[in-house]
Amino acid sequence: MDYSQFLAMKQEIGLLVIFLFVFFYDAFMPKKSQGALAGITTMLFGVFTLYGFFCPCLNGACATDAFAGMYNTSAIVVAIKNILNIGVFIVLIQSMKWANSEDQVIRRGEFYELLLVTLFGMYLMISARHFLLFVIGLEAASLPLAAMVAFDKKRVESHEAAIKYILTAVFSSAVFLMGLSFVYALTGSLYFDAIAAKIAAEQGVMLIVAVTFVIAGIGFKLSLVPFHLWTADVYQGAPTSVTSYLSVISKGAAAFAFLVIMAQVFGTVYSQVWEWMLYALIILTITIGNLFAIRQRNMKRFLAFSSVSQAGYIMLGVIAMTATGVSSLMYYILVYIFSNLAAFGVIQAIENNTGMVSMDDYKGLYKTNPRLSFTMMLAMFSLAGIPPFAGFFSKFFIFTGAIEQGSIAIYVLVLIALINTIISLYYYLLVVKAMFIHQDECKIANFKSACSERVAMWICVAGIIALGIVSCVYNSLLDLTDGTSLLANLF
């Protein structure tokens, strides 16, 4: 065996090293030095994130296969992993105070270990070019999350959420595997490229069923409507740090994995088999997510439905099956990470200090905590797509990427999506209204948030403002796809 192929997995190995370090530190270090665990892990992860940007793979031709083509990495794959790393890094900073709180201190090590394992799973999902490896990644990314959701041992909702999450996760895996077995029956292979080559020749009902099952399986992870029913309860019940991890990192990774699978495996039968499915899913996801978000008063449930509809927008990047669409999708994920984490950062700070999570409690926040409310407002505006914040640019580009496909049906689809942005603007403004306009009652007294929380918020705010205006971010993402317009050759 040629061991040098492990070198293709530099990022996975790096992650594994951090994981092992945390594991042994947690297990064997004396009690008095345990307190530094959160700080050390975050710092190590920061270094690792930085390393990702200097990874030799970014500098051009290094698309590498390993293990007989089961594993693949390329500049674009490294880039999406870097995007996820940035998000995880912010989540780690945000959760420092929570992880060090009295209730959590006893299982602090486990939080970091589980988190790193799920991230490892997501890496595999993104890099897999063989369904076996993909399923390993999928399971590694799902099951530990259930434990993380149940982390608040003393809150009943947390347990309830964990049960719901694990049941849906297992169920969706079953559905996915069912689809896979159909695919295997049709083609006799689990390699992406081998499947793609075979299914182009023989299309039939079997293929449609198989694609439906596969889409449904990943749809659960992405919480696309109608597979979204677990989202609100789980987001509400889980500890806020875990919720923010679920809503941005897990979703971002799943979206990209979805893109890879659909483009690589089923790309050849796109227009015949699943184009209309995708249209229906997008319209349903955006609309239903939006309509349900309007009525929510609990901020975490509210952001849950908002993130359901955001997933629909992310899927718009898949439609055109072009390079512009892919880079717009990655850019959208990046911007979404910053905006959503800013919102969750504020929610978390308020929850940690006062225990309040209802939108009604946010009334008059501007009077008592102007900085927090400004951060929240920027996050809301960015999610709603208001210029000059990054969300505007990402929305604009993802629409442009979708319309590049050119048919009139796309125009109608984008129009529906655009009208939905107005609905979403309505509920995002409800939060702004509560914070800024209702100034008579102030339920939340002025408090000073922890240093780590403030740092995370500053990073997010800087991202929200800079990512759009500084064009080189989007340009460099587009450069990654340079030269290839055919999606299947991209990864």
Added chain:
Amino acid sequence: MLFGLNILLYFVIIPVLMLLGLFLCQKDNMKQIRTVAVVGSTLLVALSVYLLVDYLALRAAGETAQMLYTDSWCWFENLNINLAVGVDGISVAMILLSAIIVFAGSFASWKINPLPKDFFLWLILLSTGVFGFFISIDLFTMFMFYEVALIPMYLLIGLWGTGRKEYSAMKLTLMLMGGSAFLMLGLIGIYFHSVPEGQQLTWNIVEIAEKGAIPHDWQLFLFPMTFVGFGVLGAMFPFHTWSPDGHASAPTAVSMLHAGVLMKLGGYGCFRVSMYLMPEAANELAWIFLILTGISVVYGAFSACVQTDLKYINAYSSVSHCGLVLFAILMLNTTAMTGAIMQMLSHGLMTALFFALIGMIYGRTHTRDIREMGGLMKIMPFLAVCYVIAGMASLGLPGLSGFVAEMTIFVGSFQHTDMFHRVFTIVACCSIVITAVYILRVVGKLLFGPVQDEHHLKLTDATWWERFSAITLIVCVAAIGCFPNFFSDLIKFTFDPEFFTVLGLIK
């Protein structure tokens, strides 16, 4: 060029510097806040006057390019998005109008309360968007600035407004953003059809107009998108309903800026994007929108007649007058278009004056219901006289701006010889009479009637900053009325038939 930078950039740089300045101000230090606002807006006025003079000098020297001061900086390379700027006569006029109204608005909100710092921050952010919109010739940046100008309205009305402010603010924001949803689709559509097959796609308005490559079928689809998109902001029937509520609830300076400048963004956009880029579709579909705008003109005027709230009267009057702008643009000939631009200027100044005066009266009497007020001429003669002047401008008294603009529009519209256009011109003309009815009714009741409330007798007349704000606007209104040639010459250059393809289609 001014200090080594393109002069147009200063119209964005100055507001951004003002924002920074305001950010550094102490929270409730009115002195600092006023200084920043006044210095900044004075600079803007000075700069726009300088731009006007310089522009005219360049034209006089024989410069014949469509857009002057053009410049372009690459932004998003792969999508060919540039920060492209450039102005013609219309933009120069609009920039001047905006600068004057921002200036007057700063004085009108001299004693804004509460949170003065935040108020000015949002107000200046709004004007950044407005200036950016008028200097852009790239569809992307234009649209971006357009939305930057819309969103501050929500907080400005919601926080500092009166009456049903939350409802109005939400309604206004959602309706305008709804318009911009259509607009965004239209603009992306234009981008993908901007050039003949195989060439580099572009967002640049001038290039798209030169190539004229948008296929006919796509024009028929994209023209209504963009026209409705901008038309919502131009208060076109049936998308005007945000306007009365929004204006009635907004604080004084915001009403001034919104009716005076922001609604012009709609008219300007309809002209610059819909008409300019898709002349064939404009020619074919104009009749649909003529009917709609014709309804706005008459319906707005009639609605104004039955209102009792001063701001509602004026808001409906704005619907009527702004309808006239779109109406004239749709006539597709030079005279009417010149009239449309004159009407934008005239209405901008006049409405700003109206809203400023209403704000000042409301600040004293604490009511805007005309049934509860009367005899103000005796109590506050200065404000009352200004109100009469604004009213006269609105109903088209010669010597003031309204007359010039409306006259030009109707003369231009009547140049069409077919039945359809003529009937609609006559219908629209009727609005002048109706305008006279509601203006004179208010003037009679409010200013000359018997005093309704004993407490009103103790009220004082305008303070110096209020006088200053009002006089600035009156001088401008009179200037347009007395020297219409100056302004129509400024604008006319744009309608040089060589590049205005619309005119090629009309005999």
